[in-house]
Amino acid sequence: MSDLETFKQDVKEFLAKNLPEHLRFGNKPGLPENDLKKWFDAMAGQGWVTPDWPEKYGGAGLDKKFTAALRKELRAVDAPSPSHPGISMLGPTLLELGTEEQRREHLPKIARNETYWCQGFSEPGAGSDLASLQTRAESDGDEYVINGSKIWTSGAHKADWMFCLTRTDPDAPKHQGISFILLNMDQPGIEVAPLKLIDGSSEFNQVFLEGARASASDVVGELNSGWSVAKRLLQHERSTDIHDVIIFEAKETINELLKREVGMKHGQLADPTLRERLAAHQIDARALGLTMRRAAEEAKAGQQGRDLTSFGKYRWGDMEKEMHDLAMVAAGTGSLGWEGPGFLPSQLQWTREWLFTRSHSIWGGTHEIQKNLIAKRALDIPE
Amino acid sequence: MSLILSEEQQMLKDSAQKFFTDNSPIERMRTLRDEHDATGFSRDLWKEMSELGWLGIMLPEEHGGSEMGIRELSVVLVEGGRVLAPEPLLSTLLLGTNAVRLSTNDEVKLEVLPSVAAGELLVGLAFEETGRFNPYAAKTEAIRSGDGYAITGEKTYVLDGHVADQLVVLAHRSGKSGDREGLALFLVDANAGGIEIQRTTMMDGRNAAHVTFSNVNVGADRLLGDADLLERVLDQATIGLVAEIVGMVDEVFERTVAYLKEREQFGVKIGTFQALRHRAAEMFAELEFARTLLLDGLNAIDEDRDDATLSVSAAKAQANKAARLIGAEGVQMHGGMGITDELDIGLFLKRLKAAELTLGDETYHQRRFASLQGY
Numbered sequence: 001m002s003d004l005e006t007f008k009q010d011v012k013e014f015l016a017k018n019l020p021e022h023l024r025f026g027n028k029p030g031l032p033e034n035d036l037k038k039w040f041d042a043m044a045g046q047g048w049v050t051p052d053w054p055e056k057y058g059g060a061g062l063d064k065k066f067t068a069a070l071r072k073e074l075r076a077v078d079a080p081s082p083s084h085p086g087i088s089m090l091g092p093t094l095l096e097l098g099t100e101e102q103r104r105e106h107l108p109k110i111a112r113n114e115t116y117w118c119q120g121f122s123e124p125g126a127g128s129d130l131a132s133l134q135t136r137a138e139s140d141g142d143e144y145v146i147n148g149s150k151i152w153t154s155g156a157h158k159a160d161w162m163f164c165l166t167r168t169d170p171d172a173p174k175h176q177g178i179s180f181i182l183l184n185m186d187q188p189g190i191e192v193a194p195l196k197l198i199d200g201s202s203e204f205n206q207v208f209l210e211g212a213r214a215s216a217s218d219v220v221g222e223l224n225s226g227w228s229v230a231k232r233l234l235q236h237e238r239s240t241d242i243h244d245v246i247i248f249e250a251k252e253t254i255n256e257l258l259k260r261e262v263g264m265k266h267g268q269l270a271d272p273t274l275r276e277r278l279a280a281h282q283i284d285a286r287a288l289g290l291t292m293r294r295a296a297e298e299a300k301a302g303q304q305g306r307d308l309t310s311f312g313k314y315r316w317g318d319m320e321k322e323m324h325d326l327a328m329v330a331a332g333t334g335s336l337g338w339e340g341p342g343f344l345p346s347q348l349q350w351t352r353e354w355l356f357t358r359s360h361s362i363w364g365g366t367h368e369i370q371k372n373l374i375a376k377r378a379l380d381i382p383e
Numbered sequence: 384m385s386l387i388l389s390e391e392q393q394m395l396k397d398s399a400q401k402f403f404t405d406n407s408p409i410e411r412m413r414t415l416r417d418e419h420d421a422t423g424f425s426r427d428l429w430k431e432m433s434e435l436g437w438l439g440i441m442l443p444e445e446h447g448g449s450e451m452g453i454r455e456l457s458v459v460l461v462e463g464g465r466v467l468a469p470e471p472l473l474s475t476l477l478l479g480t481n482a483v484r485l486s487t488n489d490e491v492k493l494e495v496l497p498s499v500a501a502g503e504l505l506v507g508l509a510f511e512e513t514g515r516f517n518p519y520a521a522k523t524e525a526i527r528s529g530d531g532y533a534i535t536g537e538k539t540y541v542l543d544g545h546v547a548d549q550l551v552v553l554a555h556r557s558g559k560s561g562d563r564e565g566l567a568l569f570l571v572d573a574n575a576g577g578i579e580i581q582r583t584t585m586m587d588g589r590n591a592a593h594v595t596f597s598n599v600n601v602g603a604d605r606l607l608g609d610a611d612l613l614e615r616v617l618d619q620a621t622i623g624l625v626a627e628i629v630g631m632v633d634e635v636f637e638r639t640v641a642y643l644k645e646r647e648q649f650g651v652k653i654g655t656f657q658a659l660r661h662r663a664a665e666m667f668a669e670l671e672f673a674r675t676l677l678l679d680g681l682n683a684i685d686e687d688r689d690d691a692t693l694s695v696s697a698a699k700a701q702a703n704k705a706a707r708l709i710g711a712e713g714v715q716m717h718g719g720m721g722i723t724d725e726l727d728i729g730l731f732l733k734r735l736k737a738a739e740l741t742l743g744d745e746t747y748h749q750r751r752f753a754s755l756q757g758y
Contacts, residue, residue: 276746278758286697311667371664372660
C-alpha cells in the first residue's frame with residue numbers, strides 16, 4: 001500500500017473511532033456543543049484543523065495531496081469542522097507575511113481551535129470601494145489607538161480577535177495609508193451590535209471601535225502597506241470560494257424539490273418550461289464544476305492560459321441564485337411561508353436560503369467588481 | 384481522462400494551426416462563396432489532409448487509419464473552425480464514414496474506409512427531413528424488393544451532399560415516422576438510378592443538398608444498422624460540431640477583445656467602458672464553459688462512458704449558448720463595421736448560427752439532458 005493509501009486508511013479508522021454518527025451533518029447549526037467541542041479537540045490533536053500548516057505552528061505538515069485526501073475523507077462522512085477566517089485566510093497570510101513572533105503567538109491557538117477570528121475590512125462607508133475606509137489607528141507610545149466602525153463582520157459576537165484594516169496615514173493616497181492590524185476583541189473600546197438580515201439571520205455584525213488599543217507589534221507587514229497584505233489575504237478567500245463550488249450539495253436536491261412541487265407526467269416534469277430551466281441550470285453547474293477541475297489540471301501542468309478561476313465566484317453565485325429562484329417558482333405560494341406551521345420544513349429552508357443567496361453576488365466583491373477584475377486581469381483589457 | 388491536451392495532442396494542435404494558417408486564410412472561404420465554386424471546398428487541401436493522416440485519425444489501422452480517438456480529430460476541427468475551413472470533415476468523417484465505421488458490416492468497411500483515409504471518397508449522411516432537428520421523424524421508406532430494398536423519400540440539408548460519392552440514408556423498413564423502431568441506415572452509391580441531388584446555397588457559404596430518392600435499389604448487404612447506430616453517429620458528429628464551434632467562438636472572442644483594446648471613441652479606447660468590459664467577462668465564462676464541456680464530451684466518447692450521451696448534450700447546449708452570445712456580441716462590439724460583408728465577423732456570425740441549428744439547438748439538448756437525468 002502506498003503512503004497515501006495508508007494515510008487514508010488511518011483517517012477512516014480515526015473517524016470511525018472519534019466522530020459519532022449524530023455529528024455527521026457537516027456544519028449544520030444546532031449540533032450538541034459539548035460533543036462538537038470534543039470532536040474539534042480530537043481533530044486539533046491531529047493537526048487537522050489546519051492540516052497543511054507546519055507542525056511547529058500546530059498543523060499536521062501535510063502536502064497538497066495528503067491535505068486533499070484528508071478533506072475528501074472528512075467530506076465523505078459529513079464531518080463538521082471549525083470554520084472562521086482565522087483558519088482559511090489569516091493563517092495562510094501570517095505564514096507568508098507575518099513575523100515569527102506573530103506566527104508563534106497566533107497560529108497554534110488557531111490550530112488548536114482556541115481562538116476564533118473575524119475579519120474587519122468593510123465599513124459603512126466603504127464597501128466595493130474598500131480602500132476608502134476611514135477607521136483611524138493613531139500611534140500612542142508602542143500602541144495604536146483605533147477609532148471607527150466595521151460592518152459585515154461575520155462572527156464578531158463570538159470572536160476573540162479581529163484582523164482589520166485601519167488608516168494610519170490620512171494624508172497618503174488612499175491605497176497607501178492603510179495598515180493591517182490584529183486586534184484583541186476583549187477590551188472596553190469595542191462594542192458589537194448584531195445586524196439582522198433579510199433572511200432573519202444575524203450572523204453579521206457592526207463593530208464600533210472607540211479608543212480600542214492594539215500593540216505596535218500587531219501590525220502585519222510594513223506600516224502603511226496593509227492594502228497589499230489584504231490583497232494577498234483576499235486571494236485566500238477566493239480560493240476558498242472555489243473549494244466551496246465543488247463541494248456544494250443541498251440536503252434536498254433541486255430535482256427532488258421540483259418533482260415534489262411540480263409532479264411528473266410521462267416520465268417528465270409536468271411543467272416543460274421549468275424542466276428546461278432546470279436542465280439549463282444543471283448544465284451550468286456541470287460546466288462550472290468541470291471548469292474548476294480543468295483549471296486545477298492546467299495549474300498542475302504549469303499551463304499559462306487565461307485565469308479560469310477568475311469567473312468561478314461570479315458564476316457560482318449566479319448559479320446558486322438561479323437554483324433558488326427555480327425552487328421558489330416551483331413551490332409558488334408554498335414558498336412564501338416564513339415559519340411553521342403550515343409549511344414543510346424543507347419549503348421554509350429553501351425560502352430562507354433564497355433570501356440568503358441574494359447575498360452571493362455581493363459578498364467577497366460584488367459581481368460587478370468581479371467582472372471588473374476579470375476584464376483587467378484575465379482578459380488584460382486596460383482600464 | 385484529462386481535461387487538458389496531452390503532449391501529443393498539443394503537437395497535433397500546433398501542426399493543424401500551422402496548416403490552416405498557411406493554407407486556409409478566411410479569404411479562401413470568401414472566394415469560394417463569391418465565385419459559386421462548383422465543389423465548394425479545395426480538393427487539393429483535402430488530399431493534403433489525407434497525407435497528414437487526418438482523414439484516418441479515427442479509422443482502424445487495418446483500413447489505413449491511425450486508430451486514435453475523437454479527441455485527436457477534434458483538435459483538427461477546432462483549428463478548422465478558427466479559419467472557417469469548408470472542407471467536408473464533419474460530413475464525410477463524422478456523419479457518413481462514421482456510420483460505416485461504427486457498423487458491423489465488415490465488407491462495406493473494407494470497401495469504404497481505406498478510400499476515405501486516402502482522400503478518394505466522400506460520404507454523406509442523408510437523414511433529415513424536417514427543418515427543426517428531429518432525427519427520428521424520417522418518412523422515407525425502404526420497401527422489400529427482390530434481394531434488397533427500394534428506397535423512396537426526400538432528404539434535406541444533406542451536408543456536402545452535392546459532392547458525396549456515397550450516401551448513408553435513413554429509411555423505415557417498418558414502423559412509421561416518429562418511431563425509432565424500424566429505422567435503418569443503408570449505404571447507397573450517390574450515382575445510383577433514382578437519386579436526384581439538388582445543391583442548395585446556404586447562408587453560411589457551406590455546402591448542402593436536397594436529395595430525392597425514387598425507388599432506389601439497394602442490396603440487403605448494404606445495411607449498416609438501426610436507430611441505435613444513428614444515435615451513436617449523431618452523438619459523435621455533435622461533439623465534432625461542438626469542437627468547430629469552440630474554435631469559432633474562441634476566434635471571435637479574441638478578435639473582439641483585440642478590437643476593444645484598439646478602437647477609440649470619445650477620445651478613449653472603447654475597452655475602458657465598463658458596459659463592454661463586463662460583457663467581455665461574461666463572454667469569457669461562456670466560452671470556457673463550452674471548451675470544458677467539449678473536452679468532457681470527447682473524453683466520454685473515447686472512454687465509452689455511461690454518461691456519454693448526457694455529456695454530449697450538455698456540451699452542445701452550452702456551445703449553442705456560447706455561439707449565440709459571442710456571435711451576437713462580436714457583431715455588436717464591432718459596431719457598424721460588424722454588419723458589413725467586408726468584415727470577417729459576419730462570416731463567423733453566419734457559420735455560428737448554422738452550427739447552432741445543426742444537430743439540435745439549445746432547447747433540444749436541454750430536453751434530452753433532462754430525460755437522461757430522469758426528469
